[in-house]
Amino acid sequence: MNIHVLFFCVLSAGFFDKNTHLINAQTNLYTKVEGEDFRFELDTEVTAGSRKYICRNDSEKEDILIETTENRAESGRYIIRYDISDKKVRAVIKELTQSDSGRYKVGVSNSSSMNLFQEVELNVRELCEEDITNGKPKVYSATVGGEVTIRCLLPLHPLNIKFLCKDECKKMIINTNNFTVMNGRYEIEYWNNTAFNVTITNLTKSDSGRYKCGVRKKDAKNTCLEFEISVTDGNILLLAVCVTVVVVLLAVFVLLFYKLKIKRNVQYVNTRGNGRNMEVAVYDDVAEVYQWPADGSTYQELSSREEPLYSLLEPPPNANLH
Numbered sequence: 001m002n003i004h005v006l007f008f009c010v011l012s013a014g015f016f017d018k019n020t021h022l023i024n025a026q027t028n029l030y031t032k033v034e035g036e037d038f039r040f041e042l043d044t045e046v047t048a049g050s051r052k053y054i055c056r057n058d059s060e061k062e063d064i065l066i067e068t069t070e071n072r073a074e075s076g077r078y079i080i081r082y083d084i085s086d087k088k089v090r091a092v093i094k095e096l097t098q099s100d101s102g103r104y105k106v107g108v109s110n111s112s113s114m115n116l117f118q119e120v121e122l123n124v125r126e127l128c129e130e131d132i133t134n135g136k137p138k139v140y141s142a143t144v145g146g147e148v149t150i151r152c153l154l155p156l157h158p159l160n161i162k163f164l165c166k167d168e169c170k171k172m173i174i175n176t177n178n179f180t181v182m183n184g185r186y187e188i189e190y191w192n193n194t195a196f197n198v199t200i201t202n203l204t205k206s207d208s209g210r211y212k213c214g215v216r217k218k219d220a221k222n223t224c225l226e227f228e229i230s231v232t233d234g235n236i237l238l239l240a241v242c243v244t245v246v247v248v249l250l251a252v253f254v255l256l257f258y259k260l261k262i263k264r265n266v267q268y269v270n271t272r273g274n275g276r277n278m279e280v281a282v283y284d285d286v287a288e289v290y291q292w293p294a295d296g297s298t299y300q301e302l303s304s305r306e307e308p309l310y311s312l313l314e315p316p317p318n319a320n321l322h
Contacts, residue, residue: 027103027119033216034127035169036096040120042089042106050110052080052089056102080106095170096124127169128214128224137210137226143234147201152213152225155194161216162188162196167209174198203231 032038046052053067065078072081079092091106101124107117132154142148156162163175164186174183179190187199198213208231214224 027121029121029123031123031125032096033125033163033222034097035163035165035172036175038093038096038100038122040091040106040118042091042108042116042118044116045087046082046089046108046116047110048082048084048087050082050108052082052108054078054080054091054093054104054106056104093122096122098124098126100124125222127165127222128212129221130223131226132223133226137228139228139230141230141232142203143232144203144205145234146203147199148203148229149197149199150211150213150227151191151195151197153195154213154215154223154225156190156196156215156217157193158190162190162213163216164188164198164211164213166211169212200229203229205231205233207231 028040030038030040048071049069051067051069052073054065056063056065066073066075066080068080070082071084073079077094079094080089082089089106089108093100101122104120104122105117106120107115109115140148140150152162158179159177161175161177164173165171166173173186174181174188176188181188185201187197187201189197189199191197196213196215198211200207208229210226210228212224212226214222216222
């Protein structure tokens with residue numbers, strides 16, 4: 001570790017040695033939001049091979065976040081690089097969190113013990129200071145290879161920054177103040193002062209998950225709306241639809257068959273007509289059903305009025321009975 005860099009980072013403001021120079025006396029103020037990347041360019045030309053660094057708070061040795069003599073170095077979320085074409089040093093802090101808020105110094109030192117630096121004050125705002133999601137996030141279903149469009153109902157000005165992020169929103173997918181912008185398969189389109197559209201094309205199963213669309217406002221709270229996308233294979237979805245249709249049709253068939261069977265049973269037991277049709281009862285009084293023929297038959301009922309087969313014999317008058 002270069003002793004000049006370490007010495008520089010533990011110095012208090014206004015107490016630099018004669019070889020340490022502040023490139024710009026004014027501290028640069030930046031406001032970003034969670035999930036964004038912060039990029040900063042040192043406002044001076046630098047000699048190739050110089051030691052480049054980023055440090056924080058001017059307090060402890062551990063506050064040196066990254067340093068290198070190479071043209072590019074990366075450590076965690078910190079990147080510092082030197083561009084030979086314009087001899088400029090550029091620093092990057094990726095995927096900002098609120099804990100990244102604070103004061104930084106970006107600088108260089110060379111073999112002549114010359115230290116050049118610039119101060120940066122970084123303020124990281126919460127991504128969703130106001131979440132207007134009502135209850136559970138709405139779920140949008142789509143198939144692999146298709147596309148989905150979500151209308152983000154959020155009040156905004158056309159020039160407000162509109163953004164899209166996924167899951168924990170550690171990284172922005174789109175972040176723009178343009179009316180329309182595309183980033184690969186993702187698109188944001190301003191609709192009116194109450195909404196903007198988010199479209200994702202050529203969907204894959206990895207696109208499934210929770211998202212947040214939101215609006216960044218300089219003088220008001222950042223607002224967000226959370227939603228969920230579920231991407232399924234098209235064949236599976238078609239099979240599910242077919243199975244559902246078959247089950248519904250089968251249920252309808254069984255219901256109709258049952259009703260028809262009940263109707264037939266009722267008609268068999270008791271069929272009733274209107275004034276034009278006869279009334280037929282399957283079960284009735286037997287006496288009413290059986291009728292004696294009017295013109296006689298093989299078997300007839302014996303009437304008590306007919307003469308008996310046997311009668312009493314009476315003797316003739318004046319007969320002598322002995």
